[in-house]
Amino acid sequence: MSKPVLYTFSGSAWAAAPELAVAELYPDGAIDMKVVNLVRGENFNPSFIKLNPNATLPTLEADGKAYTTTKDVVAYLVENASRPVKRGTSLIDIIHEDRLDPNLALLLSRNDEELKAKGAELLSAYLSGRQDALNKFSASIEATPFKAFYEAKIAANDSVLSIYKSEAPDAAKEEFFKRSQAHFDTIAAFVNQDLPNYLPVSGFIGGEEPGEDDFHLGAWIARIVATLGAQTSEEAAQAVERSYGKSLPEKVAMYWRVWVSRPSWKKVYAKGLGNFPFAFYGRLP
Structure with missing residues (x-):
């Protein structure tokens, strides 16, 4: 029987969730990457x-079979692990809601200062690359069955790209800022008010070792603090306090410390929390 194959990328927020699960639950080489x-x-x-x-x-x-969502991928890894793993709760669905989307948090800017800080790097390393790839692949014969998919993606990516290239109308830019602020506020409220209610006094949600919830939550928190300016695990507390105007709730801070001390965490985030090939994180106001 062939080994499972995990398609991943170091800059993907959610791909880190199964990478953490693999590092915790499987011997080296058991899963092809x-x-x-x-x-x-x-x-x-x-x-x-x-x-x-x-x-x-x-x-x-x-x-x-192909497993095509983070939840399904992690569930497979948990179900087929050699040791028992505490199964997930409703928290998994909650942190995958659009209102808490860590990918949206990466792309949004609340004002001109953030737009400038993110702009050049995002343009050269991500948004323009996506647009070029979409245009190239959509023109191929093989893409014909996916015409509607490509059209929607090209339009959506171009709308954000136009803002970062200063080509969008002022009204569109202001709406983008408002949407960004609302998303920022929603995530801040979740971290400060809701998340502590899901966390234990010590250890992981899964117990002494990470459970299914923890793989998702660990990856989510890592991307959120990265978008606040933390480039390393050690910078998380400072980045949160600078951005939210207050320290992390104690249970969240404790949970963070437990995660970042794990060998699996150090392996997955060996190159830093952003793990993305652009470095605007440290320049955010």
Whole structure:
């Protein structure tokens, strides 16, 4: 039987969730890792869309089946682990809601200062790369069955790209700022008010070792604090206090310390929390 194949990328917020699970639950080499470079838009290759119609990471091929959502990928890894793992709760669905989307948090800017801080890096390393890839792949014969998908993605990416290129109308930019602020406020409220209610006094939600909830939550928190300016795990507390005007709630801070001390965490985030090939994080106001 062939080994499962995990399609991943170091800059993907959610691909870190199964990577943490693999590092915790499987011996080295048990899962094959294949990199799909999001900066180059490799996820928009028609061959990958055939595997995952959403063109998203993580994606897992195992037992002749494709698992195409973070929840399904992590669930497979948990179910097939060699040791028992505490199964997930409703928290998984909550942190995957659009209102808490860590990818949206990465792309949004609340004002001209943030727009300038993110702009050049995002343009050169991500948004423009996505647009180029979408235009290239959508023109291929293999892309014909996915015409509607490409049209929607090209339009959505271009709308954000136009803001960062200062080509959007002022009204569109102001609406973008308002949307960004609302998303920022929603995530801040969740971290400060709601999240502590889901966390234990000590250890992980899964107990002494990470459970299914923890793989999702660990990856989510890592991306959120990165978007606040933390480049390393050690900078998280300072970044949160600077951005939210208050320290992390004690239970959240404790949970963070427990996670970042794990060998699995140090392996997955060896290159830093952003793990993305642009470094605007440290320049955010």
